[in-house]
Amino acid sequence: MNINRRLFMGTGAAATVALSAPMVRAAGHGKPRVVVVGGGAGGATAARYIAKDSEGAIDVTLIEPTRTYYTCFFSNLYLGGFKEFDDLGHTYGTLASAYGINVVHDWAVGVDRDARTVSLAGGASVPYDKLILSPGIDFVEGSVPGWDISVQNVMPHAFKAGSQTELLKAQVEAMPEGGLFVMIAPPNPYRCPPGPYERVSMIAHTLSKINPSAKILIADPKEKYSKQGLFEAAWQKYYPGMIERLGPDFGGGNVTVDPSAMTVDIDGEVEQAAVVNVIPAMKAGRIAELAGVTDGNWAPINPEDMSSKADPDIYVLGDAAAQGDMPKSGFAANSQAKVCANAVRGALTESRVFPAKYTNTCWSLVSENDGIKVGASYEPAEGKISSIEGFVSQTGEDAAVRQATYEESEGWYAGITADMFG
Amino acid sequence: MRAAAILALCAFPAFANEAEELLLAETGDAEYGEYLASECTSCHQISGAMDGIPPIVGWDEIAFRLTMHHFRNKTREHQAMNVIAARLGDEEIAALSAYFATLNPEDDG
Numbered sequence: 001m002n003i004n005r006r007l008f009m010g011t012g013a014a015a016t017v018a019l020s021a022p023m024v025r026a027a028g029h030g031k032p033r034v035v036v037v038g039g040g041a042g043g044a045t046a047a048r049y050i051a052k053d054s055e056g057a058i059d060v061t062l063i064e065p066t067r068t069y070y071t072c073f074f075s076n077l078y079l080g081g082f083k084e085f086d087d088l089g090h091t092y093g094t095l096a097s098a099y100g101i102n103v104v105h106d107w108a109v110g111v112d113r114d115a116r117t118v119s120l121a122g123g124a125s126v127p128y129d130k131l132i133l134s135p136g137i138d139f140v141e142g143s144v145p146g147w148d149i150s151v152q153n154v155m156p157h158a159f160k161a162g163s164q165t166e167l168l169k170a171q172v173e174a175m176p177e178g179g180l181f182v183m184i185a186p187p188n189p190y191r192c193p194p195g196p197y198e199r200v201s202m203i204a205h206t207l208s209k210i211n212p213s214a215k216i217l218i219a220d221p222k223e224k225y226s227k228q229g230l231f232e233a234a235w236q237k238y239y240p241g242m243i244e245r246l247g248p249d250f251g252g253g254n255v256t257v258d259p260s261a262m263t264v265d266i267d268g269e270v271e272q273a274a275v276v277n278v279i280p281a282m283k284a285g286r287i288a289e290l291a292g293v294t295d296g297n298w299a300p301i302n303p304e305d306m307s308s309k310a311d312p313d314i315y316v317l318g319d320a321a322a323q324g325d326m327p328k329s330g331f332a333a334n335s336q337a338k339v340c341a342n343a344v345r346g347a348l349t350e351s352r353v354f355p356a357k358y359t360n361t362c363w364s365l366v367s368e369n370d371g372i373k374v375g376a377s378y379e380p381a382e383g384k385i386s387s388i389e390g391f392v393s394q395t396g397e398d399a400a401v402r403q404a405t406y407e408e409s410e411g412w413y414a415g416i417t418a419d420m421f422g
Numbered sequence: 423m424r425a426a427a428i429l430a431l432c433a434f435p436a437f438a439n440e441a442e443e444l445l446l447a448e449t450g451d452a453e454y455g456e457y458l459a460s461e462c463t464s465c466h467q468i469s470g471a472m473d474g475i476p477p478i479v480g481w482d483e484i485a486f487r488l489t490m491h492h493f494r495n496k497t498r499e500h501q502a503m504n505v506i507a508a509r510l511g512d513e514e515i516a517a518l519s520a521y522f523a524t525l526n527p528e529d530d531g
């Protein structure tokens with residue numbers, strides 16, 4: 001254990017930065033160790049709650065390659081001109097300084113489940129008693145013929161936020177007058193079910209100001225999608241004639257792209273586009289697969305505590321998990337992280353463990369001060385996370401209700417980011 | 423303030439109906455409340471800051487319990503809060519009220 005720790009610290013100095021509070025660190029010997037891979041909605045929350053509630057009794061290491069986490073949530077509002085890019089960025093300083101979490105900026109590249117170690121790209125090996133994986137998503141190769149990750153700077157996905165989101169916005173702003181924006185929507189299941197359609201709303205909002213004769217075409221492999229009636233009503237009200245969606249009946253699922261020609265072939269009809277936003281099919285972040293906890297594209301979990309069905313010492317949170325009835329959202333990942341943190345703490349320190357309960361709400365902005373939402377409560381049942389009761393905004397709600405819904409989403413953004421990063 | 427609230431909890435006001443009386447008589451387990459509160463802090467900031475969602479820290483326990491009860495029985499309507507409160511029993515509401523009452527709006531967290 002000591003050798004590993006020294007190795008980890010040694011390599012850490014060369015390849016990574018461990019922003020840890022020295023006092024907590026020095027006292028760390030012999031304490032149970034939790035390693036969290038991925039500092040997003042699930043991972044940052046789990047690390048923070050375990051460190052906060054165990055009051056130093058558990059040594060928490062958070063492995064995350066990026067120094068600034070840009071939230072996907074609200075990234076569409078940036079595309080619509082309602083947020084600045086910097087509003088989306090959050091750093092790990094408080095998790096390190098106020099909670100004593102060892103924040104290691106590196107990639108996890110392997111998990112040795114027998115030795116219970118995580119190997120890092122920098123060469124270090126980090127031992128764990130409990131491992132929490134919250135790596136988000138990766139894309140399924142070949143799901144959109146003609147597209148692969150090497151052309152993401154020509155046809156961006158912007159489904160992992162950061163430079164991809166900035167690029168997509170710059171492309172939209174540079175569209176020629178009357179140009180065509182094409183979105184290739186993803187098949188189920190994918191992160192943020194209303195996300196593509198909120199994005200269309202926000203891009204339409206931007207275009208209606210700077211390029212009102214531009215058009216938006218959505219090629220969609222799905223019959224139906226989240227909050228569809230609400231989105232369609234909003235598009236008709238705010239952006240009439242701008243947006244067209246081709247579902248599977250009209251070949252929306254039979255798409256090939258050519259990034260060098262900037263064309264999209266939809267069921268044999270070739271469209272010349274100014275911007276092509278390809279949102280491919282998704283699967284669990286690769287480290288989940290490398291750890292051997294996936295079955296197909298996602299990692300099955302026990303709904304009582306988010307532990308992997310493949311290994312009781314590994315927990316999988318958020319988008320990477322096969323999370324039953326819950327949609328893949330930041331809200332859901334944050335909710336699961338708190339159930340998991342309570343269970344992990346109980347397993348390692350015998351603190352009290354309470355029954356799992358989960359909640360989700362997904363807000364979408366469709367135009368200025370016009371917000372819609374869908375949400376539900378969940379609990380473990382029949383071996384999965386099962387929904388109990390839900391709600392959704394209605395078409396024809398008055399403007400005051402919609403504005404209150406939008407303001408709530410602002411409150412939630414402030415709340416969840418404080419809950420993740422301290 | 424706190425002492426007054428506890429006193430009032432024992433001799434709850436006469437206008438409370440039976441369901442409310444039972445809820446107000448429940449003892450709140452603040453440790454359970456802290457766990458349950460983690461569901462609330464995705465929206466309500468623990469710091470007491472207000473950005474489109476009202477703060478709920480440092481409330482009087484009776485007012486807190488009755489407010490949650492009204493969300494639960496839908497006499498106060500709000501889509502998200504109605505669904506959230508619907509699955510809280512008296513024990514859970516009491517636990518939440520006990521925990522949130524320990525937080526001071528001026529504290530940082």
Ligand SMILES: Cc1cc2nc3c(=O)[nH]c(=O)nc-3n(C[C@H](O)[C@H](O)[C@H](O)COP(=O)(O)OP(=O)(O)OC[C@H]3O[C@@H](n4cnc5c(N)ncnc54)[C@H](O)[C@@H]3O)c2cc1C
Nearest residue numbers: 038040041042072073108135136192318319329330331333
């Ligand atoms: C356009 C868009 C809009 C959205 N809007 C909303 C919304 O309004 N509300 C909502 O609730 N959700 C929304 N979402 C969904 C939300 O962003 C995700 O569901 C959420 O981020 C999932 O959390 P996670 O912890 O699973 O993954 P993430 O938050 O993606 O975090 C994963 C982290 O793991 C790191 N990582 C990956 N692999 C490794 C590795 N091998 N080693 C170390 N670190 C690794 C990554 O760098 C990343 O920081 C939206 C998503 C998109 C794309």
